[in-house]
Amino acid sequence: MQSQVESGSGLHHVVIVGGGAGGLELATRLGDKLGRKGKAEITLIDRTRTHVWKPLLHEIAAGSMNPDKHELEYLAQAHWHHFRFRLGSMDGLDRAKKEVYIAPFYDEDGVEIIPRRTFKYDTLIIAIGSTTNDFGIAGAREHSIALDTQDQAERFHRRLHNALVRAHTQNVPLQAGQLEVAIVGAGATGVELAAELHNTTRELAAYGLDKINADRDVKISLIEASDRVLPALPPRLSQSVELELRKLRVHVYTGERVTEVTDKGIYTHSGRFIPSSLVVWAAGIKAPDFLSQLDGLEANRINQLVVRRTLQTTLDDDVFAFGDCAACPWPGHDENVPPRAQSAHQQASMLVKTVKKRVAGKTTALPEYTYRDYGSLVNLGKYTTVGNLMGSVGGSSLFIEGMFARFMYQSLYKMHLMALHGFFTVFLQTLARMITRRTEPHVKLH
Template sequence: MQMKQKNLHQIVIVGGGAGGLELATKLGDSLGRKGKAEITLIDRTRTHVWKPLLHEIAAGSMNPDKHELEYLAQAHWHHFHFRLGNMDGIDRTKREVYIGANYDEDGAEVIPRRTFKYDTLVIAVGSTTNDFGIAGAREHSIALDTQDQAERFHRRLHNALVRAQTQAAPVQAGQLEVVIVGAGATGVELSAELHNTTRELAAYGLDKIDPDKDIKISLIEASDRVLPALPPKLSQAVDYELRKLRVHVYTGERVTEVTQKGVHTHSGRFIPSALVVWAAGIKAPNFLSELDGLETNRINQLVVRRTLQTTLDDDIFAFGDCAACPWPGHAETVPPRAQAAHQQASMLCKSLKRRVAGKPLLEYTYRDYGSLVNMGRYSTVGSLMGALSGSSMYIEGMFARLMYKSLYKMHQMTLHGFFEVFLQTIARLITRRSEAQVKLH
């Protein structure tokens, strides 16, 4: 890593999710490589995995070792610094970011508490699952906010199957039932992936388990339909596919309590389950509401202007799920979606180059290009927005699946370039033929 140069504009990006890492890579390749600014990316983990893939890691249809990216390597290749740590405060007067000490699994300090100076601070820490204070939700369910959580769920699922295979007694009610709370994109995609991978796992020598009888997947949604934020036609198509897969769909059911034995709803229904995934709603991390007086909303998002600058400090920007950005012509703010974070990262890259050069900033306008929902090998459906007319076109099948896969490829190409992604894709197509189609441990 290059030595620090004096008087360079210091851009600190906190959060190495899809948007933050794309922004650091683009700025590193431009301002960093040319010596016009020093770019520092801070994240609490050592590796990056694209968040929309977490449900596949949880289900076991994807091996994270083959898709995670090491921040230190990316920083070395693309002319920015990476620093491991968790931001826990800032001083806006001194323009300093505070990063808490880092500890290993034994509790020994690895990295002491540190302070970083900034001229421009960009906060892109994403979102976490919102349990709405439901009794037992935090203690007895697993969210899918991080790779660690996804891998933890997969281990528990695999252990449950192995336990059922080796026990003398028959499978008990709820023992191999997975309850997913929240029928948004994550909940829907996870339920379809689990239908496939649990059957794949059972086929690898777990002959005492009858997938159709013993393994059950339930999806609970408080709204009157699955995918309530998406067009009704899309919801209807997905609901039909889920029921074909024998997923138990409960709409209009509000969860009131989660226990070790299962889930209670407001109607008095009880669904027994040893594995509960909470995917109902999001909020920004709690510490943002105490960040040296910056304005936040009721779900802890930093309130920003269309320039993506925070309302009370022009030197601090925020984007992605952790930011509440105006959406002209709409009562609500820009929705917390991957396409919004990608668009904002692209605009911020241009804006921060202009800021370093002393030019006016750009303003962000959200463009909705539609929605795609992938149900594994069974189906992919979606709606594409017409760029000129504003109307939507319903798509499904192979074309929709290719469009869905292209979203991840676009993210990879932003980070690595076309040629490297092309070679990686060919290599995975070749090696996949000699590998198990599901993670077996």
Template sequence: MSSDSSSRLHHVVIVGGGAGGLELATRLGDKLGKKGKAEITLIDRTRTHIWKPLLHEIAAGSMDPDKHQLEYIAQAHWHHFRYRLGSMDGIDRAKKEVYITPYYDDEGMEIIPRRTFKYDTLIIAIGSTTNDFGIKGASEYSIALDTQNQAERFHRRLHNAVVRAQTQVEPVKEGQLEVVIVGAGATGVELSAELHNTTRELTAYGMDKINPDRDIKISIIEASDRVLPALPPRLSDSVKLELNKLGVHVYTGERVTEVTEKGVYTHSGRFIPSELVVWAAGIKAPDFLSNLDGLEANRINQLVVKRTLQTTLDDSIFAFGDCAACPWPGHDSNVPPRAQSAHQQASMLVKTVKNRIAGKALPEYTYRDYGSLVNLGHYTTVGNLMGTLDGGSLFIEGLFARIMYQSLYKMHLMALHGFFVVFLQTLARIITRRTEAKIKLH
């Protein structure tokens, strides 16, 4: 069945409603859709959006997703674009068509049949997934934090483990309340700090049989020789020191060789027992991108793009964010897969689409690294800001760093809603926070 293909307006199809995709659809809808200069369609496999850097807070239970998620269909109504539910599984470049899989409910009943969408400009922003590198047992016995559903699944399992330990007759067994996090990137270290806090908060709500310092153990396994290997050593050292204070067990220089129902094995022969394993080591783009009607892709399935963000073999197809391999002039690597790069690319693509419709030259993307921030819950925040007077970076920590970290999320919200709406939402949460539990208790 063909959908939305009869209009004579230039049709921009955006696949993927993550931070970059939703920001782009919102701004194009406001600038082009509202004025009848183009039709904008956003396709995503879920009904709601939540900022991906918050998923570790949902997993730990320090954030209730119901209070932070955004309905795509409402955002589309407010900002003059169309939202369609579904997952892309192929394209026809000659016909300029996108193929969308059928959508099924939780009981396996087909709700939406397979569909085809015509496009004039196709923009792919489907993000990345965790890369388990084919490690034995990783896909069966570990949980990734790529989606809201995965984060909520981890939280349910964590909560159930604590409740089980509280109500059982025998003492808490070794490994029963232990969590192993594979990968000491930002997600891994931030999750470990959030878990340290929320597990102690959880046991305070009547879980009197559990001693968190004795019974709850959190471990991080990292193949590199330090935590946060992609960030400056000073930042890594500061985070490692804080994790040690929290009692988080950090194993660096250890490569996971197998994940089992009972725990994790490393290449040195070490076995770390665990009830829950989170896999946060490495990323890759979704597998189907590696053979998307002949488009060029790299070894981790990212679509290779030019600095205009056009794919190398088709100027009508763009890709950005984690699913794109974009050159970084002056470096021996591509643009890093960070939220800031996706935000910058989305901003440029607004101008790109306007120029493309008008037949003008397209801008080229230049990555601007503003630094990195790592938030360890309410314990501390550390980071480095780029662009000092001498061209280097400035190390920051504490309250100032936390304000900077929180401002990143506020910037994303303002891109979606505007300043006034975000101000009112923030004020409302400050008021209602006093009457709510500090963590999610179910």
């Protein structure tokens, strides 16, 4: 079937593919600065109808956050901030014709809702993020759940809740692994999920599931191939987090490489078997596979598009990429800019200036991106928050924990919301949630 073509209004057309934290912030700011004034046409394309900040997915999975109260409707955001939103997934590109190809969109019953479409662009910005990398481990795809999307997080929560209800009502003793959750990968997502699960499983059990003793029956295991948790972060931070996890009776297995995942549990290279009916895969990332064959653009071994410091792809000045799907050089280091929320936010801010120059016809001397590391924060739910803040002199860092660290962690989410809605709206939303929180259960019960 021939594609429908959306070509725009004759203005400079900026197409942004991917409505994650960076892509949505960029579309919002460009809509306010260029779309509202009729200087350019801004189109955001994403495969889902709503946006949830990805660092919150572990809370949705654990049940400590109700996504209905935190998701943002793309259509509403586009209406308020003067850009267009189109639902769909990019699956191809023609750089010579300057066209982006969007696959047909199907509903949950397999019925085609939106036909294949083609979008013409003057500036294309790809910000489709990353997916979990299972490294081809046997059974990982079939028997584990990643936390890349809101749907996956909600699916895991339903399975967790069903497992608890089943255990509460059955007349036979619990089987090995029946209420054990195994988390593969002790990066930020893994350790934060482990702490949240420790809290929410006890909260869930307290709401009428009196036959379950959470301390005795619910087990959480964290498996990491490196020799410590949070291997990408400073050792002191890792040690502090691991100590807290062990206080929570989380079983931490470091130096254990997973070799197989089954419906009964996990096997590691040392011969260890960890029984588990619920496995979360949180080890490693890669960009979506189709990027490696995107009309000849240069990609690395994990499918990231290789870009210059201007965030332009190496083979096409009209195609940009940023965030987790881009391999951007980090001057003075032997690695690329790390795939973190703060780098995507910084890159989005720079691209606002870049696009304004391109719309004005200035295609040379574009800004170059320099990553600024402001530190790392790891939130262990209600138990504690730890992190390190990077100093401006000599790259020194300050270790923080407790209430101040938690305040800093929460402020990151508020900064994201303010980039989308402005200070006053976020203030009112925060106040409303503080009030309603007192009349609601602190864990999702279904």
